[in-house]
Amino acid sequence: GTVEVAFLQGSMEYMQEEALLNAEFCEYLQLIRKNHDYSVFVAIQDEGTYGLTGEMKELLHAIGLQTDLTGQHRRSYYAVIDGGTVKEQLGDGVIEAAGSLNDGTVYEIRSEGYSMQGAVCSIMLDGLEFAVKDRGMNFVIYDNAQGCVVDAVVFDTYSDASAKRK
Numbered sequence: 001g002t003v004e005v006a007f008l009q010g011s012m013e014y015m016q017e018e019a020l021l022n023a024e025f026c027e028y029l030q031l032i033r034k035n036h037d038y039s040v041f042v043a044i045q046d047e048g049t050y051g052l053t054g055e056m057k058e059l060l061h062a063i064g065l066q067t068d069l070t071g072q073h074r075r076s077y078y079a080v081i082d083g084g085t086v087k088e089q090l091g092d093g094v095i096e097a098a099g100s101l102n103d104g105t106v107y108e109i110r111s112e113g114y115s116m117q118g119a120v121c122s123i124m125l126d127g128l129e130f131a132v133k134d135r136g137m138n139f140v141i142y143d144n145a146q147g148c149v150v151d152a153v154v155f156d157t158y159s160d161a162s163a164k165r166k
Contacts, residue, residue, distance in 0.1 A: 015146065015150055020141065025157070028163075030059065033062055035143075038081075038142065039144055040063065040079070041123045041130075042080075043137075047074050047135060048069075050158045051160065056157070072090060074113045077095075078111040103144055107125050109122065121133060123140040125149065132164055132165060134154040138154045
């Protein structure tokens with residue numbers, strides 16, 4: 001269930017989903033896959049592929065991601081999954097996209113792989129920043145049924161896939 005830690009981040013409600021809070025990376029991807037109300041945002045900051053195991057890559061494909069991240073060390077990557085639609089890009093330097101979800105929520109997403117200047121990612125919904133902005137795969141989960149963000153986390157998929165939240 002949803003934890004009663006609902007708070008407002010600017011004008012958008014953020015209700016932490018308890019099941020997501022306690023899940024390790026593979027379990028997290030399985031939970032995302034089961035909930036069809038979720039829109040999923042993924043942005044790599046710095047490095048986010050070196051620690052991916054075969055199982056992790058299979059589960060990333062299972063949630064809808066098509067890009068093979070094998071050997072893509074230090075590259076930039078983002079993905080947006082909304083309904084049955086997947087928008088993703090792999091590249092070098094700063095890559096970004098903007099659009100709106102089926103419910104009209106406006107998003108901006110940015111990924112930057114490793115660089116000497118320091119890499120920064122961003123996941124903004126309706127002008128508000130939700131990304132944890134740390135090394136690895138930054139996830140923001142938006143629940144379309146509730147109309148709010150239910151999780152924002154980064155998994156350090158460069159090393160041990162440990163989770164970190166703001």
